[in-house]
Amino acid sequence: MSLPHALLTALMERPGSGLELAERFARSIGHFWHATHQQIYRELARLEAAGWVQSTPVPEGRGRKRSYAILPAGRAELLRWLGEPSPPPPLRDELMVRLRADAALGGHSDLAAAVAQRTAMHEKKLALYQHFESKDFAGKAASREHRLRHLVLKAGIRQEQLWIELAREALEVLQTPVPAKDTPAA
Amino acid sequence: MSLPHALLTALMERPGSGLELAERFARSIGHFWHATHQQIYRELARLEAAGWVQSTPVPEGRGRKRSYAILPAGRAELLRWLGEPSPPPPLRDELMVRLRADAALGGHSDLAAAVAQRTAMHEKKLALYQHFESKDFAGKAASREHRLRHLVLKAGIRQEQLWIELAREALEVLQTPVPAKDTPAA
DNA sequence: CCAGACATGTAAATTGTTACATGATTGT
């Protein structure tokens, strides 16, 4: 589980409150590690209990707003974690299950509509990522940090592009009519 | 959650026992939906309680081996489920978190070794998929079912290829030495 | 008879999701 380390990373980049972090997860960080605000609050409390981050109240903010900052121990933990091997990502795509189910059932479903709908979502996401790319990574000083962050964004872009390609191919197959009985090609 | 429907799909393709299904998940189906044998046993019991599958003891098998087969109600449920919209896949990649953490920490980790190690895993998986492809999908009759199953396999192949590409780019960046202090490019 | 593979499960701990609760502040 990398949620604590994703949070530590986010706090390395900049301190922030729970909601601010939730917003960052909904944007850049969430492109490769999703988390809800409940998870974030719970995890921040754990990180503080572990002595990895420290929170201070923000009097200007509303309610009981607190800002979290990473401590040296948190930085050390993050560095330690970097040395660990990364287990392969879980790989769970409902749509692949659906395609295979459709194959086993022999069509007769409106899966094509669902594919088209999700394609639109991925196209929207791709456009957003490309917007980020042109905004943040257009011919700037290519420092190591900059290049790494760009690479992570590019990974997201290529994922979306791949998804769109595959969806297009899937639509092609899905839209070929099911033969009445068993018409051989030749 | 699509585990029950992944199981129904597997049982549409061919009946089988818990362990047999676990093996199939470890091979073809697990390429896009992973599950452990504990999950599978529990879920099979639920599917049977729901009246979607039926199990019969296999006397030739060892112990209390049972074979599960899908019932008409299970087939109907699978068809119903196909019409539902697919939520976008969760998208959680530890390695992306690590790359970003490395960026924030400014190097000084042996992340490159971990990336290289995982690249080897993905190359192995890719070779396996390509073996399946040449074995099962080499110039055969292109029925709708056949093409859909091929597409799912191709999706796995392209995912692995993309991962390998991205890993290579990551290695390039990671292996550029960190400047001593803050050396501008020009 | 014993080791090892086969086969199915139980139990506990962790992680993730969903719905709701609480209170403060801002704008009207």
Next chain:
DNA sequence: ACAATCATGTAACAATTTACATGTCTGG
């Protein structure tokens, strides 16, 4: 004063992972 939004959390549940438990059959 009231609604909307900001901000943090609790509670209950669902899913997943990990470790262990139980019994059967096969081969030596």
